[in-house]
Amino acid sequence: MTVDSAGDAAGTAAQDDAAAVDALLARHANDPHALVQVLREVQALRGWLPRETLARVGDGLGLGLAQVEGVATFYRFFHTRPVGACRVLFSDNVTDRLLGSEALMADLCRRLRIAPGELRADGRVSVDRCSCTGLCDQGPALLIDHRHVLTRLDAGRVARIAELIDAGVPVAAWPAEWFEVVDNVQRADVLLGTPVVPGAALAAAVQRGRQAMLDEIVRSNLRGRGGAGFATGTKWRLCRDAPGAMHYIVCNADEGEPGTFKDRVLLTRHADLVFEGMAIAAWVVGAREGRVYLRGEYRYLLEPLNAVLQRRREARLLGTAILGCEGFDFDLQIHVGAGAYVCGEESSLIESLEGKRGTPRIRPPFPVEQGYLGQPTTVNNVETFCAAAHIALGGGAWWSGIGTPKSTGTKIHSVSGDCERPGLYEYPFGTRIGRILEDCGARDTQAVQVGGPSGTCISAFEFGRRIAFEDVPTAGAFMVFDRSRDMFEIARGFAQFFAHESCGFCTPCRVGTALVVKRMDKLAAGRGSRHDIDVLYELDALMHTSTHCGLGASACNPLRDTIAKFRPAYERRLQSLHFEPAFDLDAELSVARAVTGRDDPASHLEPVHE
Ligand SMILES: Cc1cc2nc3c(=O)[nH]c(=O)nc-3n(C[C@H](O)[C@H](O)[C@H](O)COP(=O)(O)O)c2cc1C
Ligand code: SF4
Numbered sequence: 350m351t352v353d354s355a356g357d358a359a360g361t362a363a364q365d366d367a368a369a370v371d372a373l374l375a376r377h378a379n380d381p382h383a384l385v386q387v388l389r390e391v392q393a394l395r396g397w398l399p400r401e402t403l404a405r406v407g408d409g410l411g412l413g414l415a416q417v418e419g420v421a422t423f424y425r426f427f428h429t430r431p432v433g434a435c436r437v438l439f440s441d442n443v444t445d446r447l448l449g450s451e452a453l454m455a456d457l458c459r460r461l462r463i464a465p466g467e468l469r470a471d472g473r474v475s476v477d478r479c480s481c482t483g484l485c486d487q488g489p490a491l492l493i494d495h496r497h498v499l500t501r502l503d504a505g506r507v508a509r510i511a512e513l514i515d516a517g518v519p520v521a522a523w524p525a526e527w528f529e530v531v532d533n534v535q536r537a538d539v540l541l542g543t544p545v546v547p548g549a550a551l552a553a554a555v556q557r558g559r560q561a562m563l564d565e566i567v568r569s570n571l572r573g574r575g576g577a578g579f580a581t582g583t584k585w586r587l588c589r590d591a592p593g594a595m596h597y598i599v600c601n602a603d604e605g606e607p608g609t610f611k612d613r614v615l616l617t618r619h620a621d622l623v624f625e626g627m628a629i630a631a632w633v634v635g636a637r638e639g640r641v642y643l644r645g646e647y648r649y650l651l652e653p654l655n656a657v658l659q660r661r662r663e664a665r666l667l668g669t670a671i672l673g674c675e676g677f678d679f680d681l682q683i684h685v686g687a688g689a690y691v692c693g694e695e696s697s698l699i700e701s702l703e704g705k706r707g708t709p710r711i712r713p714p715f716p717v718e719q720g721y722l723g724q725p726t727t728v729n730n731v732e733t734f735c736a737a738a739h740i741a742l743g744g745g746a747w748w749s750g751i752g753t754p755k756s757t758g759t760k761i762h763s764v765s766g767d768c769e770r771p772g773l774y775e776y777p778f779g780t781r782i783g784r785i786l787e788d789c790g791a792r793d794t795q796a797v798q799v800g801g802p803s804g805t806c807i808s809a810f811e812f813g814r815r816i817a818f819e820d821v822p823t824a825g826a827f828m829v830f831d832r833s834r835d836m837f838e839i840a841r842g843f844a845q846f847f848a849h850e851s852c853g854f855c856t857p858c859r860v861g862t863a864l865v866v867k868r869m870d871k872l873a874a875g876r877g878s879r880h881d882i883d884v885l886y887e888l889d890a891l892m893h894t895s896t897h898c899g900l901g902a903s904a905c906n907p908l909r910d911t912i913a914k915f916r917p918a919y920e921r922r923l924q925s926l927h928f929e930p931a932f933d934l935d936a937e938l939s940v941a942r943a944v945t946g947r948d949d950p951a952s953h954l955e956p957v958h959e
Contacts, residue, residue, distance in 0.1 A: 367405060369394055374409035381410040382722070384420055384704030388427055389687055396436070397428040423706040423852075424687035425479065426495050426645045433468055433475035435514050438492040442481035442607040443842040444765045444828055450489035453507050454478070460511035474514050480690055480846060481607035482646045485765035485828070486533045486772050493520050496648045499527050532614045533772030536788060538759045539751070540619070540735050541775045547621040548666050550738035554629040555674055557741070563589070563633045566737060568745025570757040575601055575730030576800070576824035581737065584727055588717040589634045591725035596636040598627050599702070599721060599728045603644045603686060603693035606801035607846060608826030611761040612731040614773055616643075616650055619735060620657040624681070626734025628671065629741050630727055631679040639681030640721065642698050645688045654683055690850040694898050695728040697852070708854045709898035732761060732825070752778030756817040764789045766829035774827075776816070783812035785827060793832045796915070801826035802843035803903035806910035836915040837922060840907045841869040847904035858901030861892045865905065872922040882912060882919055
């Protein structure tokens with residue numbers, strides 16, 4: 350090829366790119382609120398987002414380059430520098446690490462002759478880490494090109510992956526079984542075990558009428574499953590009563606809390622029920638539009654979910670005059686995230702839906718008053734919508750008869766870590782932690798991290814405690830650690846996660862999470878003193894009270910719990926440069942006993958059926 354013809358070819362490619370970008374912008378009606386979706390789709394065209402492309406996107410959407418760049422650099426799945434034609438991201442949750450992900454990643458990098466985060470000279474591949482991919486029950490896992498998930502990695506698979514990448518074999522031609530994601534439902538109760546005919550719950554809601562349906566949700570005492578446990582009936586009523594030109598229903602399917610994967614399975618197996626719950630909320634609140642915020646790691650679910658939506662439209666379960674009911678119009682779209690844990694926080698999520706950086710908003714006003722596009726918005730978790738659909742069928746009194754008085758219904762747990770049968774376990778609220786451990790085949794368990802890193806670390810002494818808002822609340826993660834595990838290293842992994850995911854907006858969190866990692870690294874290197882542990886306590890107190898959103902406020906939870914309950918794991922770091930994994934469980938338990946100050950921590954709970 351001559352220099353001239355090479356230049357012509359490059360010019361034609363650039364024109365093609367520009368035309369493709371323009372077509373894509375037109376598909377989104379040049380709406381600036383679609384910026385995150387536009388960037389995701391534009392990036393899919395050529396793998397990364399060059400500056401001139403960002404400028405063209407900005408022109409098309411009527412936004413300045415700085416604004417577009419600000420958004421593109423916020424999300425971890427957007428690349429403003431070249432990345433490999435094949436982009437490999439290893440899931441980096443502690444459960445992946447327990448299964449050997451770090452050694453597998455080092456092996457892949459060695460075979461591909463690159464360092465993590467580096468682009469290979471031939472441009473063919475780059476390898477890096479990402480936060481938990483929601484596949485902890487079948488890890489170690491990795492993502493390829495942000496749209497293919499590979500599960501159950503082992504040394505043999507890694508060796509083959511390296512060969513296929515080197516040989517330039519497209520991912521579509523790799524062995525299909527590598528991409529298999531299983532649902533792993535180990536114990537089903539109401540939500541996972543009761544089949545519901547599409548439309549049945551919605552028909553029941555319509556038959557009850559809007560106010561009566563809301564009354565049933567209130568009667569059920571349903572509390573949100575996304576973590577905070579806010580009363581769903583109150584949320585729907587506040588949203589309904591808030592003035593606004595439009596009302597919106599948003600499903601929070603960001604599921605970013607490490608160790609949580611129940612929403613993945615609900616969206617895979619029970620998508621109809623999720624959408625049905627959203628439509629019921631729309632019926633009650635008077636909303637005509639909805640959004641599902643699907644985490645970028647679950648991009649592979651987009652096509653199947655859209656197919657379900659299409660079927661529901663054809664069955665008149667979405668669209669205008671739903672179920673033939675004049676004036677009941679509701680439809681929804683799926684928005685795919687781009688790798689930011691903070692976007693699970695409802696106000697960040699709304700910012701992201703509006704095409705902005707996912708910076709949490711100042712509240713009040715709360716989303717029920719001013720949410721998406723400034724309008725009253727109900728944001729609920731995937732599992733909450735499924736529960737609402739069941740309540741439409743069974744009634745509030747039935748639901749409130751399950752569980753405990755303050756925590757009604759069932760809860761789905763994503764069980765992973767050191768146990769024989771990881772997967773989903775659904776129980777009535779009030780179930781003992783020890784019961785879940787028995788059911789999943791956990792042995793010699795030292796600790797369980799309930800509710801993910803921002804939740805509670807439970808020591809063996811506390812296994813009689815119960816899952817309930819009034820005892821151990823949870824958004825769903827249940828990570829099991831046996832006695833061979835070093836709880837200091839587990840806490841250090843969580844500290845790294847929070848530092849990685851801090852959005853950087855407020856100083857206490859941005860600086861605090863980094864300082865925590867620094868102190869932990871110092872302790873890990875055997876250079877720490879008791880003073881460092883005191884500083885960690887101080888950082889916890891500071892961040893708990895002064896950060897802008899829940900991420901910073903809960904970032905030290907695992908530290909606080911593990912220092913209090915597994916102090917010897919920290920003390921060992923002070924005594925010796927050489928860490929000995931064996932330790933004295935009795936010593937850990939006596940510390941835990943002293944901390945909790947009670948012999949039977951679950952004794953204050955109402956008895957429940959198990
Ligand atoms: C840092 C952070 C991350 C969060 N991530 C999620 C999430 O992934 N999914 C979720 O449903 N709620 C998440 N939440 C809670 C939401 O802000 C919100 O309370 C929830 O979506 C409301 O739904 P619910 O009432 O059904 O629980 C997160 C909160 C914080 C502070
Ligand atoms: S607490 Fe952390 S995540 Fe939340 S706004 Fe501040 S910097 Fe961002």
